[in-house]
Amino acid sequence: MALRQVRIMGDPVLEKKCREVKEVTPKIRELIEDMLDTMYEAQGVGLAAPQVGVLRRIVVIDVGEGPYVMINPVIEATEGSQTGSEGCLSLPGQAGTVTRPNYVKVRAFDENMDEFVLEGTELLARAICHECDHLEGIMYVSKVEGDLYDTDPDLIDAEDSEE
Numbered sequence: 001m002a003l004r005q006v007r008i009m010g011d012p013v014l015e016k017k018c019r020e021v022k023e024v025t026p027k028i029r030e031l032i033e034d035m036l037d038t039m040y041e042a043q044g045v046g047l048a049a050p051q052v053g054v055l056r057r058i059v060v061i062d063v064g065e066g067p068y069v070m071i072n073p074v075i076e077a078t079e080g081s082q083t084g085s086e087g088c089l090s091l092p093g094q095a096g097t098v099t100r101p102n103y104v105k106v107r108a109f110d111e112n113m114d115e116f117v118l119e120g121t122e123l124l125a126r127a128i129c130h131e132c133d134h135l136e137g138i139m140y141v142s143k144v145e146g147d148l149y150d151t152d153p154d155l156i157d158a159e160d161s162e163e
């Protein structure tokens with residue numbers, strides 16, 4: 001198991017557009033394994049390669065139904081909308097309200113470069129949109145309605161105790 005350092009908002013790597021993956025080299029395979037390890041260790045539901053400093057079009061997602069590895073993902077269809085809380089490992093302890101499609105159809109390649117289509121609703125749809133945004137250099141904070149709020153209980157306790 002190898003963990004990678006998650007880049008925090010303000011790091012310029014999070015604002016850049018990622019390049020397509022043409023071939024799953026041993027290095028890319030290792031990156032994907034490390035991204036999964038890093039996501040699970042941080043208890044996130046998704047992670048995009050730029051969040052570990054690599055400008056490639058790769059995302060991993062697990063909303064509780066096992067991991068999806070998506071290489072060069074393209075969202076082909078969306079339907080409906082959902083408004084809810086969203087956070088990001090690149091902005092720990094914070095969340096905000098974001099409206100996303102309630103249904104997403106995405107086409108991508110797996111770690112063997114086999115093409116697949118995945119349909120998701122609710123949290124999975126939200127995660128797909130959020131992670132695909134990362135590949136364009138977009139953080140969810142640019143889509144937040146209202147203010148960000150604290151989610152980290154330790155942080156909230158610390159703030160309370162200062163009063």
Ligand code: NI
Nearest residue numbers: 087088089090
């Ligand atoms: Ni994120």
